[in-house]
Amino acid sequence: MPELPEVETTVRDLRRLIIERVxxxxxxxxxxxxxxxxxYSPEVLGQLIAGEKILALRRRAKYILIELSQHKHLVFHRKMTGNLFWREPGAIADRYTHLVIPFxxxxxxxxxxxxxxxxxxxxLNEEELSQYLAKLGPEPLEDDFTEELFHQLIASRRxxxxPLLLNQGLLVGLGNIYVNEALFVSGLHPKRSAETLKPEERTLLYHAIRQVLTTAIENRGTTLSDYLDGEGQKGRNQELLFIHNREGKPCRNCGTLIIKIMVGQRGTYLCPNCQPKLSLAN
DNA sequence: CCACGATCCTGCTAGC
DNA sequence: TGCTAGCAGGATCGTG
Incomplete structure (x- = not known):
């Protein structure tokens, strides 16, 4: 579940909550x-991180990176339903807890x-970390993710x-929700082959991706059922989604009923009117 | 390079 | 009401 905006929100929260704790x-x-x-096994992990101070937190793709001394890094990936949060001393148990790191x-x-x-x-060091993260594509909200770079990445993909935008080796951070949203915002059908896009369509998509992610961060992420931030609270972006999870409801743009299809084995929502199957001008 | 299916898990719900 | 098949914010691996 958690995609870039949810991971970013959690990292910002935890930065405030756990940095400097030992x-x-x-x-x-x-x-x-x-x-x-x-x-590692739980026992060995417990020994290796005992007494370490939390120095910094960063996000890379959908990973939460927690920096300890000597460039040791604890790295979390929450996949579909994982959450990571800080609790005060004596806080009551949370359901589905599988790992606790005490301060x-x-x-x-x-x-x-x-x-x-x-x-x-x-x-255990920078080398191990960067080797593990080497498979990842560029960050869509960083300055070096230029429109030019995006054109290069997808222009010749067939x-x-x-599925292309879900591929974390191409660019990172997008998951099912925000790919659905970005394709709607750019008016593109999810089954369009990337190589058929005209330059202006690629430009629309580039800006849609950044806009959708930025808005979601401003709204502290999307909670459909499980996602919670670093304090265990829900996000509020779910109220602002254009199409994801809105099958049978009217498109916010034209009123046409939103449909759901399967694309690459993932549930895919789209407006048949705003996202025509072929490019408009062919 | 690209599509598809299976896999890792548990819970919820649509449909019978 | 009760059961069950299928699907859910992800990613990887193997096949064709």
Whole structure:
């Protein structure tokens, strides 16, 4: 579930909440599903992070990067239903908690995940970290993600737009919700082959992607059912979605009823009027 | 390069 | 009401 805006919101929250806190010894106080920890056993992870101070938090793609000393990094990916939040000392238990990292002050970092797809990694140095992240494409909201770069990335791709934009090797951060939204905003059909786009259509898509992500961050992310921010609170972008999860409802632009189809095995919402199958001028 | 299916899990709900 | 098939913010791997 969490896509770029949700991960960004969580990172900003946790930055305020856990930087400077020191991890207790041992560094793992609860772990009931060892597979959640991808790189070590719960015991070894607990030893490796014990006594470490939280120095910085960053987001890369949909990963939350927590920097410790000597460039050690705790890295979380929440996949579909994972959440990461900070709790005060003595806070009541959260459902679906599978990993707890205690701080010396008694507060906790809790990783919850209904479906158990989420993962946590510990990388011991910059080298290990960057090697793991090397597979990822550029960040769509960074300054170096120029319109020119986007044109280059997709101009000669023959795949359908929808699965292409979900590919984190091409560009990162988009998931099912925001791809659906961005294609609607740019008036493009999800099954259009990227190579059939005219330059002006690629430009529309470029700006739609950035607009949709930026707006969602301003609204603290989209909570359809499971997503919670760094304090365990819901986002509010779900009220502003144009088409995602709005099958049978009127398009906010033209009133045509929104339909749902499957594209690349993912539920795909679109307005048949605003997103015609072929380009308008052919 | 591209499409498709299976896989990792649990919970909810549409449809019978 | 009760059951069950299918789907849900992701990503990876194998096949053709």
């Amino acid at each position: 991890i207790a010894d041992p560094g793992v106080s609860f772990a009931d599903w060892p597979r959640i920890i991808a790189t 010396r002050d008694g507060s906790e970092l809790r990783f919850t995940d209904l479906r158990k797809f989420g993962r946590v990694y510990l990388f 795949g359908m737009l929808k």
